[in-house]
Amino acid sequence: MKTLALAFMLCGIVPAGAHAGTLDVAARGAVARPGTSSYPDDARLSTVAHAVGVSPDAYTIGAAWLQPSLHVDQLRLKAGLMYELGAIRRQAMGMGNDALAEGAASFQAWFDTLPVTGRRPQSVLDPLRLDVSPPDDRPVHAGDTLVYPARPSMVRIVGAVARACSLPQVAMQDARRYLADCPVTRAADRDAIYVVQPDGGVFEQNVALWNRADPRPVAPGAWIYVPFDRRAIAGAADDTFNHDIATFLATQLLDGDAWR
Template identity: 65%
Template sequence: MSRVAPILGLLLSAHAFPLMAQSAPGGTIQVVADGAVGQPGSAAYPSDARLSTVAVAARVDPEAYILGAAWLQPALQRDQLRLRAGIVYELGAIRRQALAADNTALAGAGASFQAWISARPITGRRTGAALDPSRLEATPAEDWPVHEGDTLFYPRRPVGIRVVGAVEKACRLPHVPLQDARRYLAACPASAAADPDQIYIVQPDGAVFAQNIALWNRDAPRPLAPGAWIYVPFDRHAIAGAADETFNRDVADFIATQLLSDEGWR
């Protein structure tokens, strides 16, 4: 998102994200375990420790929701801050363009979602990592090294799903087993600013999928896991010229960095 470069100098200054401490060979690193674990908090580990080292030592609760577990890395925060800044900037551009075109529905939806995105935390979550302690011990290829300042977070199982984006109001809805994602929209209507043809699904492990929902292009049903998100994208034709072609996918990718916690339900 090259158009946001001028505003990133201050956000991404050397003071915004201090360099991570480096451990000497044979030394130790500090890694945090949080959430549904028997041994929460920061602990010292060998500098060559791996995900399984921390997960086993933390004593993950059998009731923890492994699908929503998160590996947080300070090294990823810079790129996620850049991504959020770009989304916020483009939402502002969408609003200005909509106001100029007298499209009050799009202008209002853009402003509302801009405020929501701006309030989302920068987590440093690395998506796509397996964090089941048993699986990690049995699958060395997935047992990645951890680094100074990393956190493993194991949430409790949630009971709902969330719908955000170009909707009349962001919603938290009860999870319905095996229900197709698009059927949740009946209880959380899209606004006039929404793309009529597609939604994005963000599963609790951070996997992102686009799902076509119109009669002419409808995809096969896609059930959601508890804790999933539905992002209702902005109409790609209405926002053309104010936002990049990848805008809606960028939003879904940013949502994938959020955690299953009380903060995430807001």
């Protein structure tokens, strides 16, 4: 028994119920040892990442750190955005803007299906990177979960488009070029799009002829959000509405229902 306990400790895992001062953290996806294990209460991301045995095939750029402590703020964000989508639809109906009213209603119905995950975007979860970057090696907390997905091959386009699209990712292709295969509607903002990379980083990219930004390639598993026309939604939604939508998309998981 002492030998077994020593083996667990060398891996950074404390047998459940071994002693006080431990916390439970779960892992799933492309790992050798999925499930919930107990760790010392000073454990960090690297402690868990090494203990669970992250597969070489794991898509670590799209890995997710889920924290229950973030659920409340994300739930509030989603509720506020759902309310604003309803307000946009009602205002558009009153102004006879059928394209915007229909687009807001359709997007609201889809957006309502997205889960509140508690994901902390832009967290480094690659075990090797954590070893050489102490500032990224943050403490974990009881109830946290690390998710290591397999590498995807698609890019998802949502928002003010005729229909949501999943398109094959093309190496080094500018985000704007994906829109040729996923037409936008008359409700779309013509000046910019939002790119949500698989690590949860959110970038606004200007795409109009007068303000076009440098090309921005997207990684497999990225979102492209086509925003609703900021002028048409003024008065019904905050100025940050479109950015907030992209921010919520950044909390979604690559192994979640939104990608199925």
